[in-house]
Amino acid sequence: MKKNSVKSAFLGLFRHQIFIPIAALLILVIFNLVADPSFFKITFGHNNAGDPILSGNLMTIFNNASELAILAIGMTLVTAASGGQDISVGATIAIAGSVILRILCGAQGPRPESMQAPIIVAFLVACVVTMLFGAFNGVLVSYFKIQPMVATLIMFTAGRSIAAWINNNQLPVIKDVSFGYFGNYIPGIPIPTPVFIAILCMIIIALVLKLTNLGLYVQAVGINSHSSRLNGLNPEFIKFITYVIMGLCVAVAGLIKVSRISTINYSVIAKDIEMDAILAVALGGNALGGGKFSMTASILGAYVIQFLTTTLYKFEVPSDALPAYKAIVVIILVVLSAPIVREKLGQLRKKIAPEKATGEA
Amino acid sequence: MSGQNIVLKMRGICKYFPGVKALQNVDFTLREGEIHALMGENGAGKSTLIKVLTGVYQRDYGQVFINDEAVIIRSPQDAQNAGISTVYQEITLCPNLTVAENMYIGRQKGVGVSWKSMNSKAKEILESLEIPAEPTQQLGSCSIAVQQMVAIARAVDMECKVLILDEPTSSLDDNEVQKLFKLMRDLKAKGVGIIFVTHFLEQVYEVCDTITVLRDGQLVGEYPIDELPRVQLVSKMLGKELDDLSDIKRDGEVSEKSDSVAVLKVKSLKSTTGVEPFDFEIYEGEVNGFTGLLGSGRSECVRAIFGADKTAGGEVFVGKKKVKINKPLDAMKNGVGYLAEDRKRDGIIGDLSVRENIILALQVMKGFFKPFSRAQAEAFADEYIKLLQIKTASVNTPIKSLSGGNQQKVILARWLLTNPSYLILDEPTRGIDIGTKVEIQKLVLKLADEGKSVTFISSEIDEMLRTCSRLIVMRDRKVVGSLTGDELTQNNIMATIAGGDK
Numbered sequence: 001m002k003k004n005s006v007k008s009a010f011l012g013l014f015r016h017q018i019f020i021p022i023a024a025l026l027i028l029v030i031f032n033l034v035a036d037p038s039f040f041k042i043t044f045g046h047n048n049a050g051d052p053i054l055s056g057n058l059m060t061i062f063n064n065a066s067e068l069a070i071l072a073i074g075m076t077l078v079t080a081a082s083g084g085q086d087i088s089v090g091a092t093i094a095i096a097g098s099v100i101l102r103i104l105c106g107a108q109g110p111r112p113e114s115m116q117a118p119i120i121v122a123f124l125v126a127c128v129v130t131m132l133f134g135a136f137n138g139v140l141v142s143y144f145k146i147q148p149m150v151a152t153l154i155m156f157t158a159g160r161s162i163a164a165w166i167n168n169n170q171l172p173v174i175k176d177v178s179f180g181y182f183g184n185y186i187p188g189i190p191i192p193t194p195v196f197i198a199i200l201c202m203i204i205i206a207l208v209l210k211l212t213n214l215g216l217y218v219q220a221v222g223i224n225s226h227s228s229r230l231n232g233l234n235p236e237f238i239k240f241i242t243y244v245i246m247g248l249c250v251a252v253a254g255l256i257k258v259s260r261i262s263t264i265n266y267s268v269i270a271k272d273i274e275m276d277a278i279l280a281v282a283l284g285g286n287a288l289g290g291g292k293f294s295m296t297a298s299i300l301g302a303y304v305i306q307f308l309t310t311t312l313y314k315f316e317v318p319s320d321a322l323p324a325y326k327a328i329v330v331i332i333l334v335v336l337s338a339p340i341v342r343e344k345l346g347q348l349r350k351k352i353a354p355e356k357a358t359g360e361a
Numbered sequence: 362m363s364g365q366n367i368v369l370k371m372r373g374i375c376k377y378f379p380g381v382k383a384l385q386n387v388d389f390t391l392r393e394g395e396i397h398a399l400m401g402e403n404g405a406g407k408s409t410l411i412k413v414l415t416g417v418y419q420r421d422y423g424q425v426f427i428n429d430e431a432v433i434i435r436s437p438q439d440a441q442n443a444g445i446s447t448v449y450q451e452i453t454l455c456p457n458l459t460v461a462e463n464m465y466i467g468r469q470k471g472v473g474v475s476w477k478s479m480n481s482k483a484k485e486i487l488e489s490l491e492i493p494a495e496p497t498q499q500l501g502s503c504s505i506a507v508q509q510m511v512a513i514a515r516a517v518d519m520e521c522k523v524l525i526l527d528e529p530t531s532s533l534d535d536n537e538v539q540k541l542f543k544l545m546r547d548l549k550a551k552g553v554g555i556i557f558v559t560h561f562l563e564q565v566y567e568v569c570d571t572i573t574v575l576r577d578g579q580l581v582g583e584y585p586i587d588e589l590p591r592v593q594l595v596s597k598m599l600g601k602e603l604d605d606l607s608d609i610k611r612d613g614e615v616s617e618k619s620d621s622v623a624v625l626k627v628k629s630l631k632s633t634t635g636v637e638p639f640d641f642e643i644y645e646g647e648v649n650g651f652t653g654l655l656g657s658g659r660s661e662c663v664r665a666i667f668g669a670d671k672t673a674g675g676e677v678f679v680g681k682k683k684v685k686i687n688k689p690l691d692a693m694k695n696g697v698g699y700l701a702e703d704r705k706r707d708g709i710i711g712d713l714s715v716r717e718n719i720i721l722a723l724q725v726m727k728g729f730f731k732p733f734s735r736a737q738a739e740a741f742a743d744e745y746i747k748l749l750q751i752k753t754a755s756v757n758t759p760i761k762s763l764s765g766g767n768q769q770k771v772i773l774a775r776w777l778l779t780n781p782s783y784l785i786l787d788e789p790t791r792g793i794d795i796g797t798k799v800e801i802q803k804l805v806l807k808l809a810d811e812g813k814s815v816t817f818i819s820s821e822i823d824e825m826l827r828t829c830s831r832l833i834v835m836r837d838r839k840v841v842g843s844l845t846g847d848e849l850t851q852n853n854i855m856a857t858i859a860g861g862d863k
Contacts, residue, residue, distance in 0.1 A: 213724060213732045216717060224710045230669055230701055231775075232690035232725040292712045347419075 017285030021300040024283065024333050028307050032314075039314060044190065054190045057310055065306030066194035067093075067253040069299050070201045071273065072280040074246030076298040077214075080222045081242040082141050083290030084148025085278045089250050091159020092133050093270035096254025098163035099126040101172040101264055104179065110172040119179060127251040133159075134247025135240070142239035156274070164266040173263045183260030194256045201252060205295060215295075218242060222290035276305050283333055304333075366393040367429070368522045368554045369414075369445075374423035376409055378762070381754055383409040387423075387580045389573055391523060391554040396545060398565045398586075399558045401575035402598055402794040404752050404764040407558055410575070411525055415447050416440040427522065446516030450528035450792070454512055456501030460487070460494050464515045486514050490544055506537030510544055517548060524548065525556045530564060531792050534654070542568050560794055562591055574598055599796050621645070622681055624814045625666070625697065625783050630675030632665035634658075637839040638675060641666065643783060643814045648805055650817045650825045653835030653858055659818050660702050661838070663785045667692045667699040693726055698781035700772055702788045702818075704765070708772045711761035715753050716742040718760045719774045726779060745774035749800070766793035773801070783814045790819055802828050822854055834858055 032039040042056035071089055078086050103125055106116025133155055140151035174180075182193050209215045217238050220228045225235035253273075258264050282288055283304055284297030312325050335341055369391040376384040384406045391397050401407045412418040414425065416434040425432055432443050440447070454463045461483035483496035492510045494503050500511060509529055516524055526545070530538050545555055545568055557569060565572065565586075572589055574581040574597045581597050589597075624645050629638035636658040643649055651659040664670045666677070668686040677686050679695045686692045692699070701707035710718055719742045720733055727733070733741070742756040749770045753763055760771055769789060776784055786805065790798040805815050805828050817828050825832060826849055834842040834857040842857045 211730065211732065213729050216713075216721070216724065216732070217729070219713060220710050220717075220721060223712045224706075226707050227701075227710050230667075230689050230699060230707050231722045232688075232693045234688070234690075 017294050018297040018300065020285045020333065020336065021283050021297050021304050024304045025300065025307065028304070028311060032311060035315075039311075047185065049187070051185060051187045052190045053185055057314060059192065061303065061306050061310050062195045063192040064310070065303045066198035067256050067270070068273065068276055068280060068306060069198045069302040070249050070253050070256075071277040072284075072298045072302040073201060073205050073295065074242075074249035075277040075281050076284070076286060076293050076295055077218055077242040078148070078246050079278075079281050079286060079288055080290055080293040081218045082148050082239045083222060083288075084141070085274075085281075085288065086137060086152045086243065086246050087149055087274045087278075088133070088137060088152040088155035088159055089246065089253075089274045089277060090270040090272060091156050091163070092130050092247070092250045093254040093257055093273065094160050094163035094264070094266055095133065095166065096126040096130045096251045097258035097264045097269055098166040098266070099129050100255060100258055101174065102166050104174055105167075105172045110167065110170040111175070113175065115174060115176050115179065119182075123251065123255050126254060127248055130251040130254065131244050131247035134243040134245070134250070137246075138240035138243030141243065142236040160266050163264075167264075171263055171265075175262075180259055180262050183256050183258070194260075197252065197256060201249070202299060209295060215293075219292050223292070277302070279330060280305055367391070368393050368427065370426040370429070371410075371414065372424050372426070374410065374413060374425075375421045376406075376413055376418060377421050379754070382578050384413070384420075384578050387575065387578070389580075390583065391556060392571075393554055394549050394552045395571060396549055396555045396557055396569045398569040398572045399556055399575070400565065400572055400594065400598055402766070402796050404577075404767060405575040405598070405794075406578040407575060408527070408764070409578075411447070411527055411556070411558065414440065415445060415525065441519060444520065444522035445525065446519055446521035446523070447525040447527065448509065448512045448516055448529055450531055454500055454508060454515075456499070456508075458500060459497050460500055460503070460511055461496035463500050463511060464496075464518060486518050487511075490514055490517070490547060492544070504537065506533045506540060509533065509541065513544060513548075517553070521553065523554050523556065525558070527558045528560070528792065530559060530561060538564065560792065562594065562795070565594075566591065595795060598794070623678070624680070625695075626678040627666060628676045628678075630665050630677065631673045632661060633671045633673050634661045634664070635838055636661040636665065639840045641833070643816065645782075645814060646809050646812050647831065648809045648815045648817055648829050649831040649833065650819070650829040651833050651835055652818075652822065652825055652854060657835040657858075658838035659835055660787050662835070662840075663699065663787055663816060663818065667697055667785060669699065669701070690725065693722065693779065693781075696782035698722070698776035698779055698784045700776055700784070700786045700789055702791075704769060704772065704792075709760045709768050712759055714757045715746070715751070715760050715763070715771055716756040718771050719745055719778060722775050723779045741778055742774075745778060749774055749804075766797035769793055769801075770797065773804070781813070783816075784808065785816045785818075787818045788820065789817075790821070790824060798824070822851055826851065826854075
């Protein structure tokens, strides 16, 4: 009896969309265990400043996946509600970073001796700016009914120039070490700060999904906006608001990005991150055409992508060949998670399962 | 009957879905030149059987024979190759292509297309079937009935031995239905075996030769039409003696309420959909209805009241208070519920669960920051699943996997849960089985007895006569009359719809 319930729970998991990212993660873990168990070693040491830090591949993964995980939150909502993706996030991260640096530099020119404003102020201003850009995308998508990818293509194209323009195309550098805390380590705490920020974001979105109807409304609108309207929802506004939330996620990711290096490179910062964010959503088994979503699966998808990247680095795949390898793995994962393949797999399993059942009896 | 040559034999068909035995050991036999009705309630397994036959679903057990030859059907393409053609309820052709193109799309061999021969061949077929359409005409410009017939012509031309008509008449008027029946009889004379799925009993007795009845995924039996009177058919479908439809009648007439205040009253309300400004009022415990032909503006009126379409003027009173209804939420907050006409487009949220579909409207009214707990939502859902006897595997089943009638019950549950003082039901019984229809009609009367007001819209005048105490008649997007009491007879309504003044 108990065996049965375990079995059915397992089968339930198999059918659940979170199965894909979990399976992908397991495969990566097993692959690394077999190839080189030391992959998972975490060592305790001190950095140049003499502060304690934990290091190892796992820490790298958790650290580097932070921005992606945060963006996956916004991208999941945008995808579910509007049935399309925001491809401007990389460019707007550049804007967020640029705004933060500009405010911290104040009137002192690009290399101030000290920060001219509290970091929180700079961050909040960046939040407002990126939410405005999100609102711009949202208006185009929900009220002007422009295809999300086309609408966000505008900011995708213009974003990095706007970011450079905000700082008069100079490269500001913040010397104050406390600014680096958000992207690196807080002295005394051996775990990188981005990990905490990402966890905080996850807790916030979990609470929002639990304490509000965001999840229900977004899914309802994404599945059938006509019905949703007749149930008293405002589909346009809900689509719009997901883009604004995306903007907020961008600001957080932007803060981490510029804090990591205390400066900015307009053309390289967060490059191609939008594609990874979309991939995270897809890996999570969420339909890119909108509708039902699983936030957990998307976030897990983000970590799978980073796990994959780190694994490839570890096996000394040259960095310019990295995307090609990544693409191969992605093709396999995405094909496996396609509904049509899963259905076939399900049938295959069903063919095997009854025999097994009679065998057990 | 023209010959006993069996064209299609299905034996011991079984089909299981998670938690549901959709078909258990079902046999079905179709002979040459026979029109065979497949009857059953929603969820009885009609659609599943059709889908197994057309390769949409794979059967789990059983065999299919065409002309005594066992065939395996894995896809709609296989079905077509085996000589099985299907015309679905929703038209699956392309309205922006011409009639001829629609008939031959996806069937040309090679890359080149000879438009001339295609058009002339199409013309030949259309003429032989007496379908009033030109090959070069755009399909979208034909009436729904003609489009339906073109779909049949396409099917026939593919040399089919078995033609499946799945609810082809649900969007046709009487005249068009007659044309379709003529076409069906012509095909029958040519030896085609036709499987006819419909909810209209009259139509079954008009054209069919044989009836196969399914219930709860099992075969009840196959009967020649003469040996199965209507009452028996219905009782076989329901699995119990039918409490006669005519039993449904209001006990007490609504007392004259000229002195009381209307629950909802509108004055020269005008919507942007082109309906003439109209007045309307409804009292406590009253059931009234809008009637008129398709497209006469029935739905547009109630949509305007609910705020589903933009309004362009007019006043709305709830009780004595004047209110503004600009969007559905305004109406909902004033105690109005609206079950929309098009269930697929405006009713269900397909991928969401039965539970989520039931609580949605109430949840929206309650507010964004106050979600129901899972337990509370499940309690609501369970309550209404029991109350309306909704057949679903669980509260977490996606609504799209339920049968049509059960989907409609879920939407009804959604609005009942909001406890509206005034409920608008726009075609709640369309495309659902007779048992559920009766249940819904009874429910409407029960609600009225509880003091709620209901507007009931239906294409079937019988239903309206049974439930409504006042009918508002519409013609050409205008309210042309209001009938009450003794005026409520079929003839009177027809005359008013048709326009007696001319």
